[in-house]
Structures are given as structure tokens and as C-alpha cells.
Amino acid sequence: AQSVTQPDIHITVSEGASLELRCNYSYGATPYLFWYVQSPGQGLQLLLKYFSGDTLVQGIKGFEAEFKRSQSSFNLRKPSVHWSDAAEYFCAVGGFGNEKLTFGTGTRLTIIP
């Protein structure tokens, strides 16, 4: 069975500070990994995804994530957060030929001035 763990329920960072959101996955085959962002009362927007190749992937809004197979992790990073980054972030895992995604429980990001 596939699963995603996001150990941090809520993170608060100062505007301009760096950010790292943790994601660990469990998947029986080669995983496809995703990070989505959700603003309050909204749907989900894809930030970035990893299928294969370079383990450091770049996404929109200045986000990046690094796939580490040995640690079963796919942590999301941003060098300098902006107040507009405050939102809920979800990590998800799927696989080739598997149309369903399994989402983590999310990490709520709060930005303080």
C-alpha cells in the first residue's frame, strides 16, 4: 500500500526566511512524487513533480524539492518565503500506470512579518 507522511502539521516562518517542508513516502515501486499547494477554500495547485532523472526538481513560485530514495523522502524547499506563500501544502505519491494519488495530511504554513 502506498502512503505519505508529512510530520509537520503546522510551521511558522518569518518572511524572507528559508523553508523546508518534510515528506516521507512508502511505495512498492518507483514513485512519482508531487507537491501541491492549497489556499483556503480553494482547490489544489501543482508546485512541482518528480518522475525520473535529476533528483532535484524545480517548481513554480521559487520552490524546489529533492528526491532521496535512500531516505524515502521528497522535501520541499524555498530559500526565501513571501507572505503570499502562506497556505496548506500537500505531498502526494503515485506510480506508473496507477492513476490514483495518495496525499499526505498536509502542512499548514504561516508567515510572520
Place this chain on the structure above:
Amino acid sequence: GAVVSQHPSWVICKSGTSVKIECRSLDFQATTMFWYRQFPKQSLMLMATSNEGSKATYEQGVEKDKFLINHASLTLSTLTVTSAHPEDSSFYICSARGLHLDRGVNSPLHFGNGTRLTVT
């Protein structure tokens, strides 16, 4: 970019009534649509997968007679919550996958903005 429109964005209904939620792909053909339910401060739980022209596949524990899904065309899927009860109050989100040569999770998935259902 690809857009998925979900309507209504919020609805309040009385217990015992039925509510229909629409999910439309506006500028692409959606061969597969997914319906999720999200409780406050929780993740998205997949309810069912629907493919155009065929019956939806429901996840374990989801009552197919209560959550009726219809995917009659390549641009529209509907979720009907029948005989709604207060415990059905939730945020429902649809997503759609476009028609691509390579099926599966590596083809883009586009989300609607969700529907807030409140049953009184």
C-alpha cells in the same frame, strides 16, 4: 492553462435533500475525473474515480448509492449527494486528467476549486 470549473462553490441544504455538484473541464477533454472529500484541517480522501462512459470506481468505505457519480461526457462529471445528512458536510474537490497518449499518473491532473457543502 487547463481549467477545471466546479459548481457550486458552496451550498447549504436541508437534511434529507439531494445535492448535485458539477465538475467541468473547460478547455480539455477529461477522460478521467476524481472526486475527493476533505475534512477540516485534513488531507484529501479519494472517494471515487470516474471514466467517461463507464461506471465509477468507488474507494473502500464510500457508499456508491449515497454518492452518485456520473461522467456522461468528456467535459462533465457530476457528484450527487443523496439524502444528505449533517455528517456529509465537507469540502468536495474534483480533479480531471486530460486525454494523453500516456495514461496514468504522469499526465497532468487539474483540480477544481472545491465545493463547500453544509447540511443543516
